[in-house]
Amino acid sequence: MVLLVASANGSVGMEAGWAILSSGGSALDAVEAATREVEDNPDDHSVGYDGYPNLLGTVELDASLMDGATRRAGTVGAVHGYRHPITIARAVLDRLPHVMVVGQGAERLASELGMQPEELLTEETRQVWRDGVDGRLEPNDSRRGLLDRISTLFTDPEHVAGTVNFLAIDGRGHIASAVSTSGWAWKYPGRLGDSPVIGAGNYCDDRYGAAACTGWGELAIRGVTAHSVVGGLAHGLGLEASAERAIADLSGLDVPGGEPIMQLVAIDRAGHHVGLSTHPGNTYVAWESGQSTFTTLPRRVVSLSG
Ligand code: ASP
Numbered sequence: 001m002v003l004l005v006a007s008a009n010g011s012v013g014m015e016a017g018w019a020i021l022s023s024g025g026s027a028l029d030a031v032e033a034a035t036r037e038v039e040d041n042p043d044d045h046s047v048g049y050d051g052y053p054n055l056l057g058t059v060e061l062d063a064s065l066m067d068g069a070t071r072r073a074g075t076v077g078a079v080h081g082y083r084h085p086i087t088i089a090r091a092v093l094d095r096l097p098h099v100m101v102v103g104q105g106a107e108r109l110a111s112e113l114g115m116q117p118e119e120l121l122t123e124e125t126r127q128v129w130r131d132g133v134d135g136r137l138e139p140n141d142s143r144r145g146l147l148d149r150i151s152t153l154f155t156d157p158e159h160v161a162g163t164v165n166f167l168a169i170d171g172r173g174h175i176a177s178a179v180s181t182s183g184w185a186w187k188y189p190g191r192l193g194d195s196p197v198i199g200a201g202n203y204c205d206d207r208y209g210a211a212a213c214t215g216w217g218e219l220a221i222r223g224v225t226a227h228s229v230v231g232g233l234a235h236g237l238g239l240e241a242s243a244e245r246a247i248a249d250l251s252g253l254d255v256p257g258g259e260p261i262m263q264l265v266a267i268d269r270a271g272h273h274v275g276l277s278t279h280p281g282n283t284y285v286a287w288e289s290g291q292s293t294f295t296t297l298p299r300r301v302v303s304l305s306g
Contacts, residue, residue: 003169004030004287004294005265005273007214009044010164011285013037014294017166018287027168027176028067028090035063035086035178038164042122046162049083050122051182054189057129059120061085061182062196065093068175068204073099075196076106078189081117086180088113089196099198103190133186163195165212167204167267175269177204177226179212193217199227208233209268211243215261215278223250229266239268240300243276247302260304275299 002021004014017034021027039048046052053059063085064075074093077100079085088110092101101109111117121129163181170176179195179202187193194201194217201217203226204210211229213220220226225246232242243266250262263277265284275284277299287294 001169001271001289002171003167003267003271003273003289004034005167005267006034006285007163007165007212007263007265008283008285008296009046010034010038010166011294011296012041012044013164013166014285014287017168018294021168021170024171026172027170027174028065030168030170031166031176031178032065032086032090034166035164035180036084039084039086039180044164045125045185046182047164047180048085048182049120050125051120052125052185053121053129053182054187054191055133056189057121057126057134058189059182060187060189061120061180062193063089063178063180064196064198064202065089065178066176066198066202066204066210067093068177068206068210071205073198073202075100075198077102077192077196079103079106079110081107081120082110082115083118083120084115086178087115100196102192102196129186163201163214165202165214165265167210167212167265167273169267169269169271173206173269175204175206175210175267177202177210177212181214183217194220194225197221199224201226203227203230205230205234206269209239209266211246211264211266214263216255216258219250219253219255219260219262222253225250225262225264229264233268239266239272240274242266243274244300244302247276247278247304251304262304263299276302278302278304
């Protein structure tokens with residue numbers, strides 16, 4: 001049995017991931033390859049190339065990768081100028097005695113890997129940022145005073161659908177998980193979300209299963225949400241109960257200037273999968289052995305209000 005599960009915007013990477021899994025490749029290689037396709041997709045403004053930028057108009061990327069066999073992980077945060085943070089994260093996992101590398105260190109690593117730096121913002125997305133942020137700053141606070149302005153500017157145009165998650169089980173029963181994002185549009189420079197934080201936006205363990213999140217990263221960090229799902233499995237709860245409990249555990253947490261949004265995909269080691277969302281109308285995708293292509297499935301709604 002092999003399995004590949006993703007957030008809906010991962011559809012563009014499913015073929016690449018499945019090609020690896022179905023020919024006997026590893027779950028880790030599959031989730032990295034699948035994620036790279038999404039990072040290349042200029043139509044996805046929440047991941048990689050042409051992602052929405054931070055408050056200052058710079059695209060700033062976060063990504064993580066975890067290997068459920070060894071529970072080794074590699075993550076990068078606040079990376080500028082490289083469209084494939086997932087591959088930099090893979091190098092952290094494979095080649096460094098560390099888990100997290102951020103900013104200039106991650107960019108240095110990318111350059112040592114031979115990756116080419118490039119401008120990640122297109123003219124079209126720069127214009128969205130100008131309309132949403134730059135044009136609304138007073139002349140005096142365009143490069144300072146951002147602290148006082150961030151709450152009124154903090155409206156992410158794609159806040160329900162951002163970030164990509166991939167979870168995979170390979171033919172040897174090993175599990176891997178990957179997450180990549182440009183984070184919340186117009187975020188404060190240097191802000192890290194849940195995507196590069198192991199346990200928050202991404203977690204997997206061959207013994208139990210895996211989970212990954214999209215939505216308000218600050219909530220998933222405070223709730224350690226991905227680990228919370230896998231912890232439920234470890235304690236004998238079923239997959240759906242573990243996932244529902246992890247989201248319900250966020251009830252009552254405040255979200256300054258916004259409404260709480262959380263989504264997750266999760267799998268158990270037997271290959272069951274589930275997608276949850278705090279909001280209706282959202283989907284995820286899954287491809288299992290025996291299917292000729294992936295299917296799009298509804299996410300079950302778990303409300304955080306009331
Ligand atoms: N979770 C991501 C972050 O907080 C954003 C998202 O999923 O839309 O950076």
